[in-house]
Amino acid sequence: MRNAVLKTLREYGMCTAGDTVTVGLSGGADSVCLLHLLYSLQAELSVTLQAVHVHHGIRGAAADRDAQFCRVFCETLQIPLTVEYMDVPKISRETHESTEECGRRLRYEAFRCVAGESGKIATAHTADDNAETVLLNLTRGTGLRGLCGIPPVRENIIRPLLFSSREQVEQYCAENHLEYVTDETNFSDVYSRNRIRLEVMPVLKTLNPSLLTGVSGMTARLRAENEVLELQAHSLVQSFKNKNAIPIEPLKSAPKAIACRALQTILEEKVGVMCTAAHIESVYALLFKNGSVSLPSGVTVRTRQGLLEFPCEASISEWAQTLCFGDCPMEVSTPAGRIKIQKYTRKDLQNLHKELLANAVDCAKIKGTAALRSRRAGDRFTFQKRAVSKSLKKWMNEMKIPPESRNAVPILVGGDGALLWLGGAGASANAVPNDETDTFFVLTFFCGGNTNV
Secondary structure (H helix, E strand, O other): OHHHHHHHHHHOOOOOOOOEEEEEOOOOHHHHHHHHHHHHHHHHHOOEEEEEEEEOOOOOHHHHHHHHHHHHHHHHHOOOEEEEEOOHHHHHHHHOOOHHHHHHHHHHHHHHHHHOOOOEEEOOOOHHHHHHHHHHHHHOOOOHHHHOOOOOEEOOEEOOOOOOOHHHHHHHHHHOOOOOOOOHHHHOOOOHHHHHHHHHHHHHHHHOOOHHHHHHHHHHHHHHHHHHHHHHHHHHHHOOOOOOEEEHHHHHHOOHHHHHHHHHHHHHHHHOOOOOHHHHHHHHHHOOOOEEEEOHHHOEEEEEOOEEEOOOOOOOOOOEEEOOHHHOOEEEEEOOEEEEEEEEEHHHHHOOOHHHHOOEEEHHHOOOOOEEEOOOOOOEEEOOHHHOEEEHHHHHHHOOOOHHHHHHOOEEEOOOOOEEEEOOOEEOOOOOOOOOOOEEEEEEEEEOOEEOO
16 A cells, blocks of 8 residues: 555655645544555655644544544654644534534645645545545536546645545554544434445445446546646636626637636636536526626626626725824724724733734834735735634635625735735734734724724
């Protein structure tokens, strides 16, 4: 299995000499096997290893046990481990996500936070996981993308075990005397994936003992074909860049498969969320008639005079205004509301309310001439909680800010372009005061009668 994983790593160019690889470690057989395999290959690959364990705040003492197991396992291998604690049930209620969906999103945020912008993230998905994903997508009525399964490489995420079975993983653990923990929720029939794993997969394997090999081959072929369609759709979308109104004729003239993929990309950019197949079909139908369709986040798409229009998107124009902090205290008007800016010294840190401290920016972190402005393409912000860097587009989607209002959200930037404060989120983790702070500014955002929202 060691040779098979090494072959996968090299065939897909998963890592190169000098890389830091961050392994998602749950403590289960799959992730224990992956970390141990990479540990055995560390010198051969010339990579540095670290691991992340996410405690989801769900399973009480069992989750505490898993975290402690991971600590001991990593100490044995002398691999640095970061344990992230999260309250997934609470966060999922706030974001209206399912617990599963929220947990997955937060896990990957934690992995990215630890790995950094240039690090590789290794997850322990196996051939069984790939087959289960395909079947789960199939039950939901998927298209070609869903049948492509789990990709071996996606951006900086690598999956070295994707062509190994769960049975091989457990055999590796046994041969190498590796202990692991078992998540009891894996045997609950509450989750659809578990029912596929426990009830459907065994039946299919009796019909074809080589099921996993067959599914892996199918998904590899479909990914190759899907890539061709994606490239053609991308080429079509590029001709529409930076246009609020999209000409209909090129979309109508393209094959439907290409046009729908192009529409999905366009809508993701305009609406800021993944649209369902039903939404894509509705917009595609609009190409052949005048009318309108309501999409998520309150956006209405319409066709008129040969154009596909997004009327709400441009309702607030981009804006910016420079600041002179020598005038503090002061108030600044923005499209979303007033911002009051006050200056404090280090002795005030102990006396301010936590809401004010959450909106405090260290003066020393402000380089050059500061400004308040609207969002820009590619903006990313480092949130104080867990110091997670996230695109503003993604944050605004999670906060359910309507597209027509997104340019109104005020952002404080330094002269070097660093994002220091975000209206509704507070100061950047990179800009908050610390023990060495001499002076700092507090920004109080008054929006719709509320403060700092």
